[in-house]
Amino acid sequence: MRLWIAIHLPLLPLEVFCPRWSEDSCTVVLEQERVAAMSALAAGAGVQLDMRRGGALMLAPQSQFHQRAPQLEVEAMQAVAMALLQFTPQLAQAEEATLLLDIGASLRLFGGIRALCRQVAASMRALGFTAVLSCAPSARGAWLLARSNAGRALTMEALVRRMDRLPCSLLPPARPYLSWLEGIGCMTLGEMRRLPRPGLQRRCGRALLDMLDDAHGERPELHQWLEAPASFRAKLELFDRVENAEALLFGAHRLLLQLTGWLSARQLAVERIHLLMEHERGKVARPPTLIEIVLAEPTWRDAHLVRLLKERLAKQVLDAPVIGLCLEAPQVQPMAPPSDSLFPEPGGSKEDWQRLLELLTARLGPENVLQAAPRADYRPEQANAWVSVQEKIRPADARAQLPPDMPSLPRPAWLLAKPIALLMRDHRPYYGSPLRIMSTGERIEAGWWGQMQTRDYFIAEGADRAHYWLYRERNANAADLSPRWYLQGLFG
Template sequence: MATPHWLAWQLPPCEAPDPGVPTAARGWWALGFTPCVAILEEALVLEVSGTLRLWGGLPALRTRLHHAAPGAPDVRCWAEGATAQQALALLRLQLRDRRRPACVPHDLPLDTLSALRPHAQALAHLGCRTWGALRSLPRAGVARRFGQDCLTAMDQAWGTQEQAWDWLQLPEAFDLQLELPAPVDSAPALLQYGQHLLDALQAWLRARQQGVLVLELAWQHALRRVDGQRLPDWQSLVLRTAEPLRDMAHLRRLLSERLARQVLAAPAGRLALRSRQTAPLHAGTRGLLPPAAGVDDCPPGEPWHQLLERLAARLGAASLHTPELHADHRPERMQRWHMPALAQPHRPLSAAARRMPPSSGAPVQAGGSASDDGACGNKRAALWPGWLVRPPQALRLQGDRPLLHDQPLVLLAGPERIEAGWWEPHGGEHGQGLARRDYFVAHNALAGWVWIFRDRASGAWFLHGVYA
């Protein structure tokens, strides 16, 4: 059995307990490192001997705890000991700017153990000022003079007697309420008072290694009636995220966007925060834009899902569409758009879609869509343009040569033959059916470089893409 090893961390000072927010919530974050977490007076104590190997040893765990603990890094105080009481005693000495004794626990001062503080002066008259000095006295005399509780506390602190701990437990779902100090009649002001709830939510998510997908912020009306109309007890808004989220700064921005457009039916007297749906948190996401090359202090790009959430909060979820790759050789059918973007489930791509080589693109006409992919397994897809014209634009002919801007086009590369859509009825679904096309890269002085094709069934020519 591993030798017990305890860490003690000073809980941040709290001016007044928040009704509805349990004291235990201040220690939820530590449950992500060890299941043995308890609150001992003014400190959070962790028994870490069983999880040291998981974190790569004590030095690595110290570093992780130092960065994960709430509060400013320069004021976080940690102490270690063979028992929780020894770690707490060393933490108290550290906060008093006193040195660590040469021999622990023998040289620890009596006043660092709470059970001995009421008797510290009487014991000092007997010449006992340290734990070791008290332990050397006859136990029967100490019990008669100072009570059995002093001996029990000393044995537990010394590690010779087991102590029953009330370990912190995480609730299965996050649902906390906060009593507001005064009625709030502005929706944006609710977020100022809800910071304690957001902090507790972040600790809960960290301990469960999860991110939130659906969150509900609710407020209770302080009035029962307004202008003779009876009000419901609670009013709420539901926030949905594109991916599991644990970044409270981003979550606060999303709530702020939503609350800025919210009108309270009456002043609010109570605030509640509930997690409606969570999911395991994946390790990191790529930025929307990479940092500039050679610039060390360049901030990383905003993750895609965070941009979606912020735009949905500002513009409405129905305003956003999201693309999905589709296994089809026809360039205009290689992606489909779904709405709303946040409600679109994350589905793995088909084997055919994964083989499509990516290319950049954007719409060039209203209703047009850029091709994000080349043909399945086609090495010539590197010659495809980044901008598609939808629908393809019919070209006039001069003899057998296509014209664009009344000038003949010179065919420079091609043909590249594409035949697809045979499984669709002619003119079905999207007005398409079997597509039999020969694609060419063409050029003239006015149009520049363009991508055209000849329909093999009709012999007509069409403009389908332009090169930036």
């Protein structure tokens, strides 16, 4: 099934200066000294489209006036397109601030057209833009519905009925001939389509008929698909100086949406991201503040990255106001295929565990979330070290560090930080009660390169049936002394 989503940004000239979430701003955008767009507050003050600057200034003197910036609009459209690549790789830019998405192959993945439209609309709100969405079986038909806010049409019959009621002025090739069309009583696309084709072509040109045929699915449409760049780097200029790090989450989320689209288009997963918070430039310039997030498990989802950034920004203290953000993805790898488990355990996958560790690391700091790192040492207290979970320990290295002749005797799960010296009663070690030896000895001689230690380890049982891990020191130079016993571990 071929189905298209068209996204029209009617307030793009305004929202490149005034984001959607800044509803309390009074902003007017001028083009050739006439009003091209205005915010809701400016419109409430009486400012209207095509009004001269002087009239707008008289009605709303508190407004911020900006000249229309085509380059900023192009950059904003590219940012929106990059974020929408997460829904389909077939995305093209059309006329008049409109994007076209071929989502026929994405419907099943995102749960149908309604769920997909909700996700697209949520992404547009997170990006800070006002968007008009429409669906149609043809790209030009979806473009016409979006330009007129005429809703959705999932079949060609429904699309034709909706398009027949649309005004002729929606078609760009028809605009130079609107007075002539009105003179002959042709006001809608349905009436235009019923006109004789040869006469309409001689009067208005072939482009008008081609656009009508495209909208009705009678001519193959050719599009130039957007290609994601080889590397990712996105910037965002803030609309004011921000002194609170938590207030930067809106802009960071916008950049993360672009990263998600780029990762989906390139079939990559990110392992490390850098968020650069840029400060004042010029004479008082200072280097940007860096927030680095290292992921234990590569991901391409924005929700998890947003949670990690939120935790890091909540702890960040800004030394100077921030005027811009820059997001980079210096370390990526090919996207891993989904799990092939028939009945995966909810919340028990490796990815869920890694996300939990990453969230704890972002909240508590990498120095407070540790993992075990084996060492090549026979002494139990030296055989393991605790390092940050962000450090990579390859399984091959961990296996290579274990001695090949390591005994298979059981080891306790709880190893004491410092061995406890035990009393001797009736020639038996005592810990709450006399301990009875339950196993043969395991001799460990190690530390010849430093502090030599010679021990015999045993499993002992107390009167309460609890099992302990003891060792007895061996001293060859003092064989006549009574042996000293130590408790080093407890069995569960």
